Amino acid sequence: MLHEVFLALIGYSDNFLTQLLENDSILDSSESILIKRILNIASEYKSLKTFIDSNISVTGVDRSLGGSCSGKEDIQRQPFGVYLQAFCCGLNEVLVPYRKDIADLEGVSLTDPYLPLLTILSKVEEYSKLFEVLNYMIKQMSEQHVHGCQILDLLHREVTCSVNDVKEPLKCIIQSCHVVFFKQLSSWLLYGQLIDQYAEFFIQHVSDAQGTSTSTTTDSFSSQDTNEVLSLEPRRFSRDDSVHKYAIQYTMLPSYIIPSLAHKILFIGDTIVMFGCKPKEKNETGSYMSQYIPSLWGDREVEFFKKLQNLQAMKTFSHTEFEKTVDEFQSCVTEHLWKLAVEEAELFLQLKLMKDFFLLGRGELFLEFIQQADHILQNPRISTSTKAVNQAFHMAARKILINDDTINKFSFMLPGKSSSDVDEIKGSCWHLLTLTYKVSWPLHLLFDSVALDNYNRLFCFLLCVKKTQLNLHNIWRSHMQSRTPCVYESERAVWHLRNRLMFLVDNLQYYLQVDVLESQYMLLQSAVQATKDFEKIQKAHTLFQANILSQTFLLAETISSGSEMKSNPVQSVLAKVLDLCDRFCTSICSWGSDLNESQLLELHNMAQEYEGLVMYLLQLLSGLSLHPCGSHLSQLLLRLDFNRWFSKEHNDTSSYVVENSV
Template structure:
C-alpha cells in the first residue's frame, strides 16, 4: 500500500487511491488559492486598474481540478490512518496540478495556448522546485526497499515541508493564470508581493521563482538600455512599439505624449498599466534611455548625413562597459527598485550628455530657437507688422486656392524688408492654412471659423537631429501660443487701420471713436503684457539655462517649463479668462468689419460691442 501511496504522491493514483474531479472557483485548495488570488488582485490594482479587473475576473473563472482520496473499500484502515493518507494525497493532487503547469499542460482554460517569456521562465523554475519534491519521494522509496517496516507517520513527517509548499504554489498558479488581460510582466508583481511570507520554506521557493522570472525582465531591459533593441515577441515589456495610427492620436493628448517618444522612424511608448516594481517615473527614464541609445547607435535606417552626425557623438566602448556593469550590479543583488533606479539614472546621465552633443552641434539648436521665438512667439514685431499690413485683405476673407501662396509671398517680401531673406533658418519657415488643433478653442468662439486669419499657422521645416528636441508635442504647444498671440496682434492692427478711416471723416462719430480707443487700450496693454512681462523674460531665463547646459535632460526640462509658464501666464490654462479674451478679439473684429462697411455703424452693433467691453473691463 505504501508503494502505491508513493505513486499517488507522484500524481499516479491506482486502485487504492482514487482521483476525483473537483469544480472550484479559485482552485482546489481554497485557503491557499484564495489568499494568493486576493494578493494578486491587490498588487494588480496598485499597478493598474485594467490589470486588477482582469485578475479579479479571471480568478472567478470556473476551474476543474483533481482530488485524490482513499478508496472506500479498504475496511482494514484505521480512521486515523485514512485521515493521514488523505492529507498526504492532498500533496499528491497539488503536485499533479503543478506538474501539468510546469510541463505546459495547464488544465485551466485561461492558461492554454498562452505564449509568454515570463510564463515560460516561471514554468521552468517551477519544475526545478518540483525536482526537490520528486527527490524526496525517491528517497522514501529507497527507504521502503531497504526497510519494509517503514511507518506511514514517517512518510508524513518526511513530506511535512511540502504539505505547506505545494498547495501554496498551486494557489499561486491559479492567480497567475487569472492574469489574462494584463501583460505577463505582472507575474513579477504577484511573486514579489508574496515574498512577504512568514514560512521560510515557502519564501525560499517563491524567491527562486521570482529570480527566474526577474531574469527575463532584466534580459529585456538590458537589450533596450544597452542596444536600443526591443526584444519582446509577445508584447510583455513595459515599452512597446507604437504604430502610426496610435502615434497620431496620442500627439494631441499631453498626458500620453509624455509617455511616448517619436524621435525616429520607429516610435515607442509606455504601456498604460505598469508593474508596481517599476514606478512610472522610472519607466519614463527607461523609455528615454532606450530611445536615445537607439538614436546614438543609428538603430534606424539612417542616411549618410545622419550617420556622419552621429559618428562624433556615439556611445563609447567604455560607456557600454560601465552601463553593463551598473545593470549587472543591480541584477546580482537582491531586487530593490532603488538599485534599479540608480543604475538607470547613471546610464541616463551619460546618454543625455551624448544626445545633447548631437543636438547642439554647430549651434544649430540656438539659431533655430531664436528664429522660432522671433516668428512663432511674435518677438520680431517689425516683420509681423509688415506681414499683417500686406495680407490684411487675405486674412479677413474666405480662404481660396491661392491664399497660402499669397501669404507666403507676403512673408518673403517682409523678410526682405527686415533683412531676413538670406537667413538659413528663416528659409525653413512658411505659412499655411489649417483647421484649429484645439477644438475647444473653436467652441469658445461665437463666430463661424470661415476666415483665413482663424486658420493661419506658422510651419517650420525642422531637420534631424533638431527633431529630437522639437517633437510634435512641442511644436503643437508653439502653434497654440502663436495662434493666440496672432489673434491679438491682428486685432490690434485692424483697430489701428480703423482709426485712420474714422479720423478721415469730416465729422467723426465720437461714441464710435471712444469705443475704438477702449478696444485698442485693451489690445495694446494685453500685447504689452504678453511680450514684455511674459515672453521676453521667460525666453531670457531659458537662454541662460541653454548657455550653461551640458545635457539633453536639463534643456528639455527648461524648455518645457518655459512653454508651460508662458501658456499659464497668457491664461491659456484658465478657461474663464481665456473665453473673455477671445470674446474681446471677436468684438474687435466685429467692430472693424462694421467700420469697414460704414464709418457710422448701426447703433445695435455698437451697443453689443460696448457690452462686451464692459464685461471684459
C-alpha cells in the same frame, strides 16, 4: 509496499495504494490514515509535476495540440510564454530538495525494510504547505489567464504574504522569472529592442497595447525565440522599426514597479529607438542603430550591462537599487540627447527662431509682411492665396535681410474653401493663417504637434494685435500725407477716439511683448543654460508655453458639466476691443470730409462701446488680479490705468454691460 509509497510520492501511479485503502482487511486503521495523508501530499506533487512537464519545454499552440482541446478558444486561453517557462524552471528547482529527500528515504528503506510510514510522513509533510501554495498559484494562473509580467506580480504578492518556509522557495521561483525580465529589460534599455513575441513585457507596441493580437497566440514559440530573449546580441533594424511607437501596458506592469519608474524605462528605450531612426542616417542596407549606440553608452556599456546582471542575480528584488540603476540610464540618455539638441540641432538658435517668428520677436518682419500680404488676405481665399502669401512672406524677409536658410524653415498655410473656419461674412483670411515650421531632428521631441499648435494660437493673437496697431497708425499717416482738409481736422471726436484706441492697443502690445514674452523667454533661456538634462529642458519649455498662454489669456477653461471649453473672459473682452478698432478703421476710411448724422451717431456709439469695454476690462482685471494666480494681471492693469486716469474719469459713469457678456 514502501516502494509503492515512494513511487506515488515522486508522481507515479498510486493505484496499488488506493486499492489497499479500499480493502479494510489488509491495513490497520492507523496505517490507512497515514497512507491517506501521504497520498494527499503525493497528489499535490503530481499536480506540480504534470504542470512542469506540460510547460517547461513547449509553449503556445504546440503544447495545446498535445492535449485534448476542443476548439480554438481553448487553445488561446491556455497559459503560454517565456515567463511561464521560467516559472516552471524555478518550480522544478524548488522541488529538487523534495526529490532528494524521497531518494534518501528510499535509500534508508533499502537498509531498513521496516521503515515506519510515520517517518516518511513526517519528512514529506514539511512540503505540504509549500505544495498547497504552489498549486493555488497554478490554479490562479489558469483561471485568470495570468501570463508574462503578471506572473511576477502574482509571485510578488505571494512572497509578501507568505511565511518563511514558503517564502524562500517562492523567492527562488521569482528569481528564475526575473532572468527573463532582466534580459528583456536589458535589450530595451541598452539597444531599444523589444523582443516580446507574446506581449509579455509591460512595454509593448502601441498596436499590441491597444489589444493584444490573438493571432500571435496561435503561432508556435520556437527555441530560436527563446534564445533571442535570453541573449543580448543586437539585431539589425529594418525600416519598419523607425515607425514603431511604444506604450506602457499597465495590466502587465508589476505592482513593485511604480508608474513613474515605468515611464522612465519607456523614455530610455524610446529615445534609443529614435537615435536609430535619424532621417539622414536611413539607408537601404546599413544598420544605422550601430552608429549611435557606441557614442551613446561609450565605455559605460559594459558597466551598465553588469549593473543589470547584478540586479538579476539578487535573490530579493531591491527597489532602491533598481530605481538607482534606471536613473543612471536616464541620466546618460538625456545628457546625450542634450548634446545632440544643443550642439547638432542648435537648440538655442531654434528657440530664438520660435520667438522671432511665432511670437513676433522680429516686429519689423511682420510689419513689412502685413503691408505685403494685406491685399491678399483681406479678400476671400482663392486657389493661389497660399502661394501668394508665402511669396509676400519671402519678399518681406528679403527686405529686412533675413537669409533664405532661415526663412525656408517657415511657411504659411490657408485652409481649403470647404473649411468651416472660412469667414464668409467678412471674407478676410487673416484669422485663418497658420504658420508651419520644419523641425530639426531631434527637436521634434520639444516642438511636437501640441507645442506647435500652441505657438500658432499665440501667433494668430499676436498678429491680430500687431495688425490692429498698424491700422490705427496708418490713419494718422494717411492724414499727414493728405494735402486737403479731411474728416480728421473737422471732427475732433474722431481723433479723440482714435487716440484712446491707440493708447489701449499700444499698452496691450507692450504688455504682451515685454512683460510677458520677453520676461518668460529670459526665464526659459536661463533654465536651458543651467542644465544638461534634455528632460528638464522639455519641462522648462512646457512651463514656458503654459505661462505665456496663461498670461496672454489664451488658456480656455473646461466647463465642469462636460467637455465643453469656455474662453478666457479677458480674452473675450480684448477680442471685442480689437474688433471695435477694426470697425473704426474701416469706417474712417469710408467717411468723407464732413460727417452726416448717421456717421456721427455711429461714431458716438463706438465711443460709448469703447468706454463700456474699457471699464468692464478694468473691473475684470482688478478682480482677477486679487487671486493668487492672477498676479500678472496687475502689470497690465497698471499700464492701462496709469495714475488711475480711467477709474477717475468714469467714476460716475454707470456700469456697462457687455453684449453677450462672458
